[in-house]
Amino acid sequence: MASRGVARMDAPPTVIGLPVVLIVVGTRPECIKLVPLIRALRERGSLRPLVVNSGQHREGVREVMASFGIRADIELEALPPLASLRAASDRLRERLRAVIDAAAPARVVVQGDTLTAYAGARAAADAGCRVVHVEAGLRTDSVKDPFPEEWFRRRIARLAELHCAPSASAVDNLLREGVDPARVHRTGNTAIDCLRELVGTWADGDTAAPGTRNTVVVTLHRRENWGGNADVICDALLEIAARRPALRFTFPVHPNPRVAPRIRERLEGKRGFDLVAPMAYDAFVRAAAAAALIVSDSGGVQEEAPHLGTPVLVPRTNTERPEALATGFVRLVVADREHLVAAALTALAAPRRPPLPFDDAAPFGAGDAGRRIAELLEADVAAESHRVSERRHDSAAPPASPARAAVGP
Numbered sequence: 001m002a003s004r005g006v007a008r009m010d011a012p013p014t015v016i017g018l019p020v021v022l023i024v025v026g027t028r029p030e031c032i033k034l035v036p037l038i039r040a041l042r043e044r045g046s047l048r049p050l051v052v053n054s055g056q057h058r059e060g061v062r063e064v065m066a067s068f069g070i071r072a073d074i075e076l077e078a079l080p081p082l083a084s085l086r087a088a089s090d091r092l093r094e095r096l097r098a099v100i101d102a103a104a105p106a107r108v109v110v111q112g113d114t115l116t117a118y119a120g121a122r123a124a125a126d127a128g129c130r131v132v133h134v135e136a137g138l139r140t141d142s143v144k145d146p147f148p149e150e151w152f153r154r155r156i157a158r159l160a161e162l163h164c165a166p167s168a169s170a171v172d173n174l175l176r177e178g179v180d181p182a183r184v185h186r187t188g189n190t191a192i193d194c195l196r197e198l199v200g201t202w203a204d205g206d207t208a209a210p211g212t213r214n215t216v217v218v219t220l221h222r223r224e225n226w227g228g229n230a231d232v233i234c235d236a237l238l239e240i241a242a243r244r245p246a247l248r249f250t251f252p253v254h255p256n257p258r259v260a261p262r263i264r265e266r267l268e269g270k271r272g273f274d275l276v277a278p279m280a281y282d283a284f285v286r287a288a289a290a291a292a293l294i295v296s297d298s299g300g301v302q303e304e305a306p307h308l309g310t311p312v313l314v315p316r317t318n319t320e321r322p323e324a325l326a327t328g329f330v331r332l333v334v335a336d337r338e339h340l341v342a343a344a345l346t347a348l349a350a351p352r353r354p355p356l357p358f359d360d361a362a363p364f365g366a367g368d369a370g371r372r373i374a375e376l377l378e379a380d381v382a383a384e385s386h387r388v389s390e391r392r393h394d395s396a397a398p399p400a401s402p403a404r405a406a407v408g409p
Contacts, residue, residue: 018048019381021132022105022124024096025072026056026116029191029300031064032281033135034111036193036370038070046378050103054092054116055079060278067280074099085115085148092119093126100127106381107132110156111190113149121159130380131156134373135189136163137170138299138320145318146224153320162380164373166303166364167323187372188365195304196358196367198285213292213352214246216344217284220263221254222297224316229335230259233315234266236340237295241272243341244348249273250287293347295340302330303364309355311347315340323363327356 023038025031034051041049053061055076065071076095082088092115100108100123108124110117111134124131133156143150157163163179165171166189174184218237220230241247251267253260253275267273279287288294289308294301297316302324305312312324315335324330333343358367 018046019106019385020050020103021047021107021109021377021381022050022052022100022103022129023109024052024054024116024120025061025065025111026054026092026120027114028057028060028064028278029298030111030114030116031061031068032194033190033300034109035065035068035070036190037109037134037373040370040374041377044374044378047106047374047381050074050105052076052096052099054096054120056092056114056116064281067282074103088115089119089122092116093123096120096123097126100124100129105129106384107162107377109134109377111135113138113153113156115148115152118152118156121156125159130161130384131159132162132164132373132377132380133157133160134164134187135166135170136160137165137167137172137174137184139170139173140318140320142318146222146316148223150320162376164369164376166369167321168363169322185372185376187376188362188367188369189303190369190373191300191303192307192358192362192365192367193370194281195285195307198282199289199307199358213290214248215287215291216240216247216249216293216295217287217291218249218251218294219254219296219298219301220251220315221256221259222316223258224297226258227262229315230262231266232335232337233295233340234263236337236344237267237273238270239337239341240344241270243345245272247272247292247348250291251275252277252279252284254278293344295344305329306356307358307362309353311350313340313343313347321364327363329353329356 023034025034038049038051041047051072053072053075055078058078096119108120108129109132110120121131138153140150143154161183163174163184164187165184171184171186175181220233237249249272253263268275288305288310291310294305294310294312296312297314299321301312302321306327306329312330313333314330315333317334319332333339356362360366
């Protein structure tokens with residue numbers, strides 16, 4: 001296994017004798033969103049979750065898992081820099097296929113729209129293993145925007161046998177694409193599970209009081225904001241800072257070399273700007289809850305911020321989360337200096353709204369998606385086991401005796 005890029009594999013899955021569910025994780029957001037499912041499966045005890053760190057962002061995944069008290073069962077070597085997205089996908093696909101062949105899982109779970117999710121789904125399909133897609137059905141109006149995320153999630157949908165959709169629009173998208181309704185389930189998003197759990201531990205006064213918020217939290221990492229768009233967004237932030245000098249900007253800088261140097265070149269050392277390393281999940285959520293405004297191209301932030309009561313400007317041309325826009329907390333703003341500055345000043349001047357409650361009316365679920373998906377997995381594996389058992393019984397049954405003609409008196 002080591003020669004195929006597997007750095008560590010714990011005790012074989014056959015030791016416990018339970019059907020194995022292979023859960024593939026490659027990035028920090030994937031890790032956060034799969035923790036509730038891993039926990040739910042471990043608590044229920046009818047399936048064995050086997051967690052794989054794909055190596056895409058190996059150290060980041062390690063850190064996030066450790067913060068939740070989880071360790072990968074299988075850890076692949078760090079993915080080296082490769083010449084193209086295709087080359088990286090092929091490398092991950094090959095490594096994950098070797099893991100699938102060794103573990104012989106009943107199901108392979110992938111999450112979202114990452115390189116790891118796509119490579120994991122392809123590897124599972126190659127091996128004839130059923131794919132479960134968590135956060136299925138998110139769509140924009142263009143396969144090329146955002147790229148490659150939109151391309152990945154549409155391709156994964158063609159490979160998945162079980163689609164765990166986070167929202168009503170995600171269900172509609174899958175049905176419109178011709179996916180069998182029996183394979184589509186609205187589960188909510190597991191990100192809300194983590195958020196609800198964390199917010200539930202806060203005491204009164206843990207976040208800033210109304211009128212004292214003077215922070216803008218910024219994240220920027222999407223491919224469509226590399227290059228010139230990053231420059232425009234940074235220039236807009238500098239103008240906002242000039243107009244509102246009391247503000248401080250907390251900017252966790254993504255380590256991607258395509259974006260980090262541009263951000264540092266424009267904002268490092270500027271008055272009011274704190275450029276920091278990627279923050280731990282709980283620290284980021286606390287900062288977001290205490291902020292006056294968030295500027296972010298992250299999909300997850302669009303789901304989380306309404307439950308924190310913090311307005312969000314999304315510097316993109318579209319979003320796969322229309323329900324977030326409908327909450328009134330999230331607004332799309334084209335990456336244009338004038339538009340971003342105007343939208344930010346308007347949001348900062350508006351009165352603070354109460355956060356959305358965690359309930360069944362919430363657009364991305366009430367915070368119980370991990371349990372719901374675990375139940376679907378149990379039912380799906382049990383149904384397949386029953387079908388296999390029936391086929392074996394039918395094939396083992398003796399042939400029926402030929403009917404005898406009735407003999408008259």
